[in-house]
Amino acid sequence: MRWSCFKPWRRSPSPSIKSTVIEETDDSNKKDREGSSCPRFREFTLEELSVATDGFSADNIVSEHNEKVPNIVYEGTLSDGxxxxxxxxxxxxxxxxxxxxEEAQEVGKCRSEYMASLIGCCSEGQERLLVSEFMPNGTLAKHLFHWEKRPMKWDMRLxxxxxxxxxxxxxxxMGIDLYHDLNTYRILFDKVGNPRLSSFGLMKCIREGKSYSTNLAFAxxxxxxxxxxxxxxxxxxxxxxxxxxxSGKHIPPNHALDLFRGKNYLVLMDSALDGQFSDEDRTELIHLSSRCLRRxxxxxxxxxxxxxxLSRLMKRAESWPSVKGENNPAPSHTKPTTKQSSRSTPLGEACWRMDLSGIHELLxxxxxxxDDVAVTNEFSFQMWTGDMQENNDYKKHGDAAFRAKDYETAIEFYTEFMNGAPAVSPTVLTRRCLCYLMSDMFSEALSDAMQAQVVSPECxxxxxxxxxxxLKLGMEAEAKEALQHGSSLEAF
Incomplete structure (x- = not known):
């Protein structure tokens, strides 16, 4: 497939904005909020930049680079330090x-406390280089995905x-309506730990075949x-x-949209954030993201x-009671008490206690x-022709095995039934889920439980x-949230 070429979408800025920019770029004493001067945009020589990077030494490379991301970012030091x-x-x-x-000069006019400013460029022979303020505290990707001491908190993420x-x-x-490949590597942290958007993403190479995104799954x-x-x-x-x-993870948008539709918020939220936000705030941020990802x-x-x-969410986060203990230990994976499920029905309490025999009796x-009325009606209609008789027998045999606590046989018959069923029965899914639990097949059980929720969101x-x-998989924080969600559904 051949990609179309395009130039960055730009509008002409209004006169008032343009005049402000000229004042800022012409004022060599203009200070940013760190107290250091932000130099005017200028053209550098290749020699200057080579000296600043010790001959573009590999020791000065600060960005990840591979075949998909061939452009390399170096750290350098100018003669003035x-x-x-x-x-x-x-x-x-x-x-x-x-x-x-010309493109670099346009981007170089941008001066904002929320951006790492572009301060120069170099074009000599075949060399094309951009020069930006250096952000000493790394990328968002590092702090979000590869943290060593503690995960990033909710208020900082907001x-x-x-x-x-x-x-x-x-x-x-400023009239620049496109940002190239916005991702966690484009967000940098300055000297005092404030997030800044890299100005490099405002530059768009127009060479034919250049991708908008370095990862097409996120384009x-x-x-x-x-x-x-x-x-x-x-x-x-x-x-x-x-x-x-x-999420604290890099979830492809298509997968995320499936999770939105299935209300599988457990996978969408980072369990390390437990207790740092309200259900209302979580729901609002998920809704915002889903709107941004519309086709x-x-x-x-x-x-x-x-x-x-986001401003509303930020204000609420600032007033939210802080989580006690900066260095909270990892969540315990021991068997929880029933206190957590005090507002649940007997089924909810049995599930929280992991009382599988009790769950079996209640199911x-x-x-x-x-939830199965529509499924039953569809079966009844097709029974007139006899096409579904055999498949319905699989369900009956599965139910008989389930009652007899022959879980392995029940799994086999329920699976045969669902392979030929015209519609998915949430009850069969929940029953097979328990059979998997009884057989220590916890991941398979979780898959059935999640599919049952997709089929019947109010279940x-x-x-x-x-x-x-x-809980069986050692994910207590996520389990607690699932239990609370189940209890809230029953309250309506």
Whole structure:
């Protein structure tokens, strides 16, 4: 497949904004919030940058790079002692030198406390280099995915989202409506630990075949369909960033949308954040992310809407009671007490105690409820022709084995039944889930419980069984959340 070429979408900034930018870039005494001067944009010589990086020494490489990300970022030190970051593009990534310089100068006008400013460029021969302020405290990816001491807290994750949104709004006001490949490596932390958006992402190579995203699994749908991007494409990428912040993992958007539809919030939220936010705040952030990831660009929210929502979340986070103990030990995986499930039904309590015999007895009493009416009706219709008689017998044999506590046989018959059934029965799924639990097949059991919830979103039984599966897998924080969700469903 051949990708279409495009240039970054730019609008002409309003006169008032343009004049402000000129004042800031012409004022050599302009201070950023760290107290250091932000130098005017200028062109560097290749010799200057070579000296600053000890001849582009491998010891000064600060970014990950591979075949998909061939452009390397170096740390350097100028003759006046100022630290800089230098992005060295692959040879001939920008064939037109004048176009590269013009593009860099436009980006170099941006000066915001929410961005790592672009302070220069270099174009000599086949070399194309960008020079930016150096951010000494690493990337968001490092602090979010590869932390050593403690995970990033909820309020800091919201601060990252809010500051990034403010940076994108500033870029919009400057007439730059596209940000190239927004991801956790594009968010950097300055000397005092504040998040800044890298200015490198505002530069877009126009060489034919250059991908919008370094990972197509995270690229906007319009790029995958048509090979083009629009201003709303940056909102899609912002949605993937919200996903990373919530989960502490890099979840592909398509998978996340499936989790949204199935209300599988346990997988979406980082268990290390337990107790740091309200259910309302969690739901709101998940909803924001899902809106950003909508397939059609015009259905995504604009940046001002996101700023308003994130500002509200940030204020609530600041007033939320702090989690006691900075260095909380890892969650215990010992058998929990029943106190956690005091508001649950007997089934919920049995699931929290991991009382599998008690669960079996209660599931038998529940039988096939209203959730299976549609399934039963469909079976009855097809029974007139006899097409479903054999398949219905599998279900009957499975139920008989379930009552007799012959769990291995029940699994076999229930599986045969579901392979030929025209619709999925949530009760059969929950029964097979328990059979898997009894057989110490905990991952298979969790899969059935989650599928039962997808089929019947208001099914508290599926959530209670998820809690038992998660406890068996040593995931107590997630189990607690599943139990609470099940209890809240029963309250309605």
């Amino acid at each position: 100022k630290k800089i970051a230098i992005k060295r593009f692959q040879k001939l990534s920008w064939p037109d030198a004048s176009e590269f310089i 601060k990252v989202a809010l500051h990034t949104a403010k940076a994108l709004e500033y870029c919009n006001d 906007p749908p319009e790029y995958l369909r048509l090979g083009i991007v629009v201003p709303e494409s940056s909102i899609f990428s912002f949605g993937t960033l919200l996903l990373d912040l919530m 059609e660009p015009e259905e995504r929210p604009n940046i001002k809407f996101l700023l308003s929502a 038998e009493k529940l039988g096939y409820g209203e 508290s039984t599926a959530l209670y069984l998820q809690a038992t599966c998660l």
